[in-house]
Amino acid sequence: MNIASQIATDLKISTRQVESVLELLDEGCTIPFLARYRKERTGGLDEEQLRQVAALKTSLEALESRRQAILKSLEERQLLSPELQRAVLAADNLTILEDIYLPHRPKRKTRASAARELGLEPLARKLVAQPGGPPPQQVASEFVGEGVESVDKALAGARDIVAEWAAEDPEVRATVRAKAMRFGRLLAGLKKGADDPKQTYRAYYDFSAPVSRIQPHQVLAIDRGEREKVLKVGLELAESDWREPMQRKFRPKSHSPWSDCLREALEEGAKRLLLPAIEREVRKTLTETAQEHAIAVFATNLESLLLVPPLAERTVLGLDPGFRTGCKVAVVDPTGKLLDTDTIYPHPPQKQHRDSLAKLRRLVERHGVTLVAIGNGTASRETEMLVTELVEGCQGLAYLIVSEAGASVYSASPLARAELPELDVSLRGAVSIARRVLDPLAELIKIDPKSVGVGMYQHDLEESKLDKALAAVVESVVHRVGVELNTASPTLLSHLGGIGPKTAERIVAYRDRHGAFRNRASLLKVQGLGPKAFEQAAGFIRVRDGDNPLDATAIHPESYAVAERVLQLTKGRLESLGVRDLVGQVDCPEPTLTDIVAQLKKPSRDPRLDLPAPILRREVMTLDDLEPGLRLKGTVRNVVDFGAFVDLRV
Template sequence: MSEKDFYGLIAQELNLRAIQVANTVELLDDGNTVPFIARYRKERTGKMDEEQIRAVEERIKYLRMLEERKTTILHSISEQGKLTPELESKIRETMKMQELEDLYLPYRPKKRTRATIAKEKGLEPLAEIILKQDVNSGNILDFAAKFVDAEKEVNSPEEALAGARDIIAEAISDDAEVRKAVRERTRYAGILVSKAKDPDAQSDYEMYYDYAEPVKKIPPHRILAINRAEREKILKVSIEVMEEEMFEEIRRRHLKNPKSIFANEIEAALTDSYKRLIAPSIEREVRSELSEVSDEHAIGIFATNLKNLLLQPPVKGKVIMGIDPGYRTGCKVAVIDETGKYLEGETIFPHPPQNQVFQSKAVLRGMADKYGVQIIAIGNGTASRETEALTADLIKEIKEGDPARDLMYIIVNEAGASVYSASKVAKEEFPDLEASLRGNISIARRLMDPLAELVKIDPKHIGVGLYQHDVNQKNLDGALTNVVESAVNAVGV
């Protein structure tokens, strides 16, 4: 397919005009970012939004990769002298990478397998005789005896037949139509089953110790949980199918003459092919597909969470006190003025083991009165609830003496504050402060201007989801970077 054909195909898929797709691809190829194109090149794209532009970007990338792979495969098969017009047509017409790889499988250079060893022993002609299935009478051992050759380590007719079956099994496994049929049945009729390696062991995954759910129904979060438990060697996971249905599918394609004297050899070969070659391969593929879909779903949720954090309304024109809660090491306190400038910092110890509640309240009240603090931002990490109770009590006491006092508290997401505090950016901003104090300045500032503060942190460290470390990190990086880029372009920093 040509680039022009791609544009028409994408336009049809996304309900756009071909000229919109062509212009968008040209802008992307020139290095323009998606938010820039959406915002400043509306006249070229026909007012496409970011989501539509990213869909075009993703699809053109896939189609170009597919076309490049087709070229490589056609060249490889042609060099082998095995490229037929029919095969070339199938390769050029397919629009799915998986189908393309299935077509290439019989021609892909292989490692030394049981089938290649059997071919080296001169047993391929015997396999071809068996595959023809055109002999209905006689003794199969008589056919096989002709291929006995001690020099090639074929010592008996039975060994010759075993080698021929290995060749046939690999041929069946390489059949693109068989693989497609087995793959579809596994997707739509397979059952994902998980079992505990140690049923008596305690873990967070006990609900999956004896678990089964249809492949087509299992939700993304369960796939991620099961995958994690498998990596931690807590679960054994497999996909179960009705094997007899799979065998029947293969028989329809390869058992041409049930009355042939070779029918039992074909039956044995197809059974071996399915169990040893096809089923393990297709199970890996389907599980990989499940993981990819789950990753995509999770990354979409993570991206939405990050977007919501970045685009929280800023609290402008307020003096803010930030508190990074803690137990043994204390609560770090910092005050910033209406512009975000750091005014003063302190460490208090209101919680166990020190329990300096009275002294801590005095410090907080002194700083609040000194700078006219209007909002206290409390990090949502360790000791957050206890610090919230302390702060609520303090505000109540202050307002009892001064009912008109403008003072309140807010719980703030502190994810990434510790990463920021040790970063080069933080050291340059506050070279004379300890890392612990830089963190609570960040907590105060992310209430004042969430976007301006959070863009200083690698988005992966902002803690946007439960399974963010389980998904494809490259894809996660790309999605979160796109969100930051989009937010900055929309709002500005």
């Protein structure tokens, strides 16, 4: 199999593009680097297309590896006929490949294998051939002997062999599987004696849906209900959908004395072997498809969360609400540096409302707080009522509601202990909430993506696939936004291509020891960061107020000479000159030149600032304030198959 050609066909792109991408990936290039800085080599493929190329390469290599293993196994057991070899080599997916191999795969002892050991395979072949002449009972009598006590046992053994042949026939399996996917129905019901006290699975007590139209969230709910022993699940398939393919393949002859025996063998093969196997395969396919969809939804939601615009240049008071244990308070300056902390008890059982309000006012006045960030967990609404009183008496002060998902996970993490060693674990969550306002990406990157609360059935998903998908989202967003070299945490730096956790720690240690980096090239002085890592990371790193203004842009150092030539030709008047006017005057491919000109026109533009900003509030809205036709602004907290969760703060 030519992997590049197959990928090109599947993705409807040129083989040359695929070959270039595979070559660059083998050289150690990252997806974001290829998408941004190697457009002329990839033909302008975007990140999603590049990831599809990489994923298909992995799956096709797995297919080829399995194919070679099967060929080796068949050859070692002297089962590899020219016809079988052609079929194995022609299989273009794992399902077909496994169907072809199934009849020849070494198995544990089955009824069919036991019958073969008794020498009944010739009788089974006669049963399939349905010859004229003597009836089955007479022919079967010739096989009676040691281990085969009677004609009935001989015929039963022959039927077992034929049943296995029929159930493992690649054509039959492919046809029945296709019919099950197209016409089958997934059934679910309450298991006898099951306990579902909260009626979590009530919607599935008497459930039936076409396999072709069932929704991903329904599949995941049914799977969970079955695992919890609440639901029984099955697949319904019309009898004609399995009987016809079998009869078409084995053709029982109505006039033959063997036909009834053959039909019995086929029915046995279907009900005992084929249909249970097809049900397992269909349900596995449904689950895999549903999980892939859920992972995609999770990834999309995570991307939206990481791309929330920062509210920079503000002093923020973070509030982690609570009842009995109080509300934790933390104040951070515009750089995220911790200025002050406290704990207030405005809610039951303490009800120290007036004292709590006074403490908050003192903190606001002492540090010049301009924004209050309230976590959206327990006691959030009650805390919001308190903050509106605070805002009323403080001009220029506003508040917003922040998702506190993952804040407790961060608080107890080694990273939080390293960043805030003197602070009690209960107060670290308030610091995280405050910092999420200043730079959501920089703060959320410190938390396991699975803990940010934007998934659907995330605990039911295959962890390795989920981790891989979410890591790709984090990688993509970090590279899209860029990283401030002189303020970035080791965690943020570690997500850059070519820079892992250890190198990120070394970069920060170098920065602490030698002071702020003056230019990108200084990165090469960091131990363990070589030319390849620098090539992959440099364009995504920003150095503000350094030696070279280009270091604050997304222009790669390898293109600085081109950028300087463009500035020289245009004398700084970029708006008046198009890229096509420059093509003949600058030795640079047009895609790269286009990006360079765009960066020179709008240097250091944060892509997050083009998105809707977080909603700032000064007062609480109640149900009494609502009226027909009123338009409200809200924050989308989560998007799933069956709707979006929008926080209107009403």
